[in-house]
Amino acid sequence: MTATRALVPIAPGAAKRSRRRRGDLRVALFFIAPAAIGFVAFFLIPAIRGIWFSFTDQNLIGGGEFIGTANYERMFQDELFWNALWVTLEYVVINIGVQTVLAVGIAVLMHRLTRSAVIRGIILLPYLVANVVVALVWFWMMDYSTGIINVFIDWLGGDRVAFFGDEALAIPTIALINVWRFVGYTALLIFAGLQTIPSELYEAGSLDGASEPRMFRSITLPLLRPVLALVLVITVVGSFQIFDTVAVTTGGGPINSTRVIYYYIYQQAFEKFDLGYASALSVFLLVVLALIAYFQLKIMRSNQSDLA
Structure with missing residues (x-):
């Protein structure tokens, strides 16, 4: 069954549409890239670092030792x-x-x-x-x-x-x-x-x-x-x-x-x-x-x- 399917030729119209979709995807990715890079650099990475800091004793001078949920326990009190x-x-x-x-x-x-x-x-x-x-x-x-x-x-x-x-x-x-x-x-x-x-x-x-x-x-x-x-x-x-x-x-x-x-x-x-x-x-x-x-x-x- 697999061999039979492999012998079926792909219609020229379907191949053309597939190439067009790939071209549209590349154009879309090109226009999305600046916003995506900005999102990752200025939102996603700082958010991940902020989540990590919330489990540490980080301050402007130094610190950064892992203290578990101590900050959250302090928050609720x-x-x-x-x-x-x-x-x-x-x-x-x-x-x-x-x-x-x-x-x-x-x-x-x-x-x-x-x-x-x-x-x-x-x-x-x-x-x-x-x-x-x-x-x-x-x-x-x-x-x-x-x-x-x-x-x-x-x-x-x-x-x-x-x-x-x-x-x-x-x-x-x-x-x-x-x-x-x-x-x-x-x-x-x-x-x-x-x-x-x-x-x-x-x-x-x-x-x-x-x-x-x-x-x-x-x-x-x-x-x-x-x-x-x-x-x-x-x-x-x-x-x-x-x-x-x-x-x-x-x-x-x-x-x-x-x-x-x-x-x-x-x-x-x-x-x-x-x-x-x-x-x-x-x-x-x-x-x-x-x-x-x-x-x-x-x-x-x-x-x-x-x-x-």
Whole structure:
């Protein structure tokens, strides 16, 4: 049987298609190579080294002796770590909750009322400003003594507000500042997803007498689900990485009320020079974010579309 198959000639068309596929593969590998090399050099290798450091007593001076799971045991007994994780969760809930609602609203308004490129550019403007600059500007504007916002509140007869100095207000203030910066970018991602929804569905809904809120619930949200799942993964992971706004405004204060997990990792690595413990914290955060992303995509069925 094997000998018989060996005698069967290969069709010229099949051979040509095979050569074309090999040529396409070489071209694809050529274009993928720069990104792949960058990923391996700047992400994969540092990640592997970080995992190794998490099992050592590595510091900026030396060390590097294997100590097993001592860093992880210390982490689970570290009250400051659990406080940082709780503060970060508070930030993520406020930031993602407000940002997602506003972004969906802005995207739907653009999709249903206007698709002007000028308006899209204006909405994206805050995202184009460096995060440190945004944080400093808002920090000055909200200053208790000289900030224009508190001056205006005082002019109206109200009491000045310590936006960054009050333990209860510091994290919500930082979260809303980043909502202002990122909401336009998130809205444009959602707007791109809305572009994939056939306009005929809205026309049919209008002919059936459906109101805009009803079409939003019955057409927009169900068909937007895969895109919304991806956007939520991106924004949630990005929110867990909040660092620069805290670093240039509160520095983790007052009384650890804004010491987010990224800032705590930075302090352990570059203020206390404890790279081993900082690596353990980073590995823990990596696992948590991977699980969150997985369950988000799984629950929202991101690989399925109601358009099919």
